[in-house]
Amino acid sequence: MLDAVVVGAGPNGLTAAVELARRGFSVALFEARDTVGGGARTEELTLPGFHHDPCAAAHPLGINSPAFRALPLERYGLEWLHAELPMAHPFLDGSAAVLSRSVAETAASFGPRDAGAYRRLVEPFLPKWDTLARDFMSLPLTALPRDPVTLARFGLVGLPPSAWLTRRFRDEPAKTLFAGLVAHVMAPLTGIGTGAVGLVFALAAHARGWPVARGGSQSISDALAAYLRDLGGSIHTDYEVKRLDDLPPARAYVFDTSPTALARIAGFGDYYAGYKYGPGVFKIDYALDGPVPWTAKEARAAGTVQIGADSAEIGAALRAASREGRAPDRPFMITVQPSVVDPTRAPAGKHVFWAYGHVPNGWTGDLTDAMERQLERFAPGFRDRVLARATAGPAELVARNANYVGGDIAAGATAGLQLLLRPKLTPFPYATPHPAVFICSSATPPGPGVHGMSGHNAAKAVWRRLRQQD
Ligand SMILES: Cc1cc2nc3c(=O)[nH]c(=O)nc-3n(C[C@H](O)[C@H](O)[C@H](O)COP(=O)(O)OP(=O)(O)OC[C@H]3O[C@@H](n4cnc5c(N)ncnc54)[C@H](O)[C@@H]3O)c2cc1C
Numbered sequence: 001m002l003d004a005v006v007v008g009a010g011p012n013g014l015t016a017a018v019e020l021a022r023r024g025f026s027v028a029l030f031e032a033r034d035t036v037g038g039g040a041r042t043e044e045l046t047l048p049g050f051h052h053d054p055c056a057a058a059h060p061l062g063i064n065s066p067a068f069r070a071l072p073l074e075r076y077g078l079e080w081l082h083a084e085l086p087m088a089h090p091f092l093d094g095s096a097a098v099l100s101r102s103v104a105e106t107a108a109s110f111g112p113r114d115a116g117a118y119r120r121l122v123e124p125f126l127p128k129w130d131t132l133a134r135d136f137m138s139l140p141l142t143a144l145p146r147d148p149v150t151l152a153r154f155g156l157v158g159l160p161p162s163a164w165l166t167r168r169f170r171d172e173p174a175k176t177l178f179a180g181l182v183a184h185v186m187a188p189l190t191g192i193g194t195g196a197v198g199l200v201f202a203l204a205a206h207a208r209g210w211p212v213a214r215g216g217s218q219s220i221s222d223a224l225a226a227y228l229r230d231l232g233g234s235i236h237t238d239y240e241v242k243r244l245d246d247l248p249p250a251r252a253y254v255f256d257t258s259p260t261a262l263a264r265i266a267g268f269g270d271y272y273a274g275y276k277y278g279p280g281v282f283k284i285d286y287a288l289d290g291p292v293p294w295t296a297k298e299a300r301a302a303g304t305v306q307i308g309a310d311s312a313e314i315g316a317a318l319r320a321a322s323r324e325g326r327a328p329d330r331p332f333m334i335t336v337q338p339s340v341v342d343p344t345r346a347p348a349g350k351h352v353f354w355a356y357g358h359v360p361n362g363w364t365g366d367l368t369d370a371m372e373r374q375l376e377r378f379a380p381g382f383r384d385r386v387l388a389r390a391t392a393g394p395a396e397l398v399a400r401n402a403n404y405v406g407g408d409i410a411a412g413a414t415a416g417l418q419l420l421l422r423p424k425l426t427p428f429p430y431a432t433p434h435p436a437v438f439i440c441s442s443a444t445p446p447g448p449g450v451h452g453m454s455g456h457n458a459a460k461a462v463w464r465r466l467r468q469q470d
Contacts, residue, residue: 280407
């Protein structure tokens with residue numbers, strides 16, 4: 001009998017499998033798709049030679065992940081590549097706020113009235129970032145935090161809504177950049193804990209940047225898979241699990257799936273019926289004839305570029321998608337331009353470009369025109385550079401990956417307490433009604449993103465259980 005079976009080869013499933021295998025447990029992993037990766041994959045979606053990341057592309061959480069940093073992923077081919085600036089947020093007048101590796105450069109981009117407030121916000125946490133990241137990404141804690149004082153201080157600043165945190169800023173550049181950061185996890189700006197979201201992304205930029213993975217996000221998944229095989233784990237692709245009986249006998253089963261799918265597969269009835277899904281996204285992958293013609297020079301040098309004219313426009317776009325049940329006229333967009341720093345992504349002189357905007361869960365329309373009109377405001381002439389585009393709304397995202405229910409790439413709403421306590425209000429989020437069944441997807445803390453920390457935390461719950469049985 002196997003020690004553990006993992007279902008789903010996304011970053012969390014792969015990390016859970018690796019963590020168990022490296023502690024000597026026998027592990028087999030089953031994945032529905034023909035390749036591993038889940039939300040960390042790379043495909044030639046448009047034209048030959050253009051390598052797109054259909055899901056995650058920018059990796060502030062990956063490079064800062066305590067789980068990934070403890071694994072020898074570089075030995076298995078993972079290389080982080082950094083653009084000159086981790087992130088830029090251009091404005092209509094051609095200026096931009098930036099997240100730079102340097103606190104001083106970032107603060108200066110917010111203007112003289114907010115530079116000091118920004119420094120006072122981030123500087124106390126930076127020297128303690130590694131310990132803070134580990135404590136914060138291991139919530140709810142099952143052991144004492146390594147640095148309870150810093151974690152408590154971080155909680156005081158981060159637990160209130162982001163709208164409170166940004167009250168310390170007087171001008172739009174900082175307010176807008178922070179509104180955009182919170183929107184990365186699709187959380188409402190007035191939601192509890194959303195201050196922490198913005199702060200984590202900012203601290204991550206200063207600590208280690210927001211890189212892309214050389215060759216594409218697939219290389220993160222391939223590195224995890226190769227390490228797992230070296231540790232003796234087996235991987236079975238093209239294997240969609242529909243019932244527990246589809247799996248070989250094991251002492252533990254770990255699901256990198258949505259809670260809804262797990263309930264169906266394991267027969268948990270309405271155990272997760274209270275779990276809510278959030279807005280969806282509309283994703284476009286572009287093959288371009290040249291770089292994006294941003295007006296703001298900072299945007300040309302950044303790996304990630306946020307698009308939203310001001311905090312009010314971003315707030316309106318999020319409200320439209322999450323509360324009003326309609327697509328925004330001026331979508332807030334997150335864009336990534338991997339080929340600015342990674343020449344392997346596109347033929348010489350050409351570029352790949354990645355963009356998404358928020359839409360209601362399950363929306364069936366086409367956001368392409370609204371997104372391109374929005375892009376043209378900040379990069380006039382963008383449309384003339386387009387060689388090909390691959391679009392994916394909620395239905396296509398679900399077809400690619402069952403975890404993105406209704407196109408919700410966070411695998412569950414990040415509003416209210418569900419941002420922090422998911423998939424149930426319990427101190428043991430990785431456990432389920434069945435003592436041998438666990439859940440490790442981004443529907444568990446610390447939530448969405450390619451960081452493997454849900455897999456790491458779930459694996460810890462599993463190995464504790466298995467060792468109790470030995
Ligand atoms: C468009 C988009 C953009 C994103 N951008 C970023 C970004 O830039 N940076 C970032 O950090 N994150 C980003 N994310 C989020 C990130 O991809 C996810 O949070 C992350 O991949 C979650 O990892 P996971 O392991 O929990 O689940 P997933 O990566 O979703 O993997 C789940 C896996 O389980 C498999 N599976 C599901 N059900 C079954 C079943 N019944 N049987 C067998 N296998 C099954 C799926 O096929 C999939 O491979 C983005 C996501 C999307 C879609």
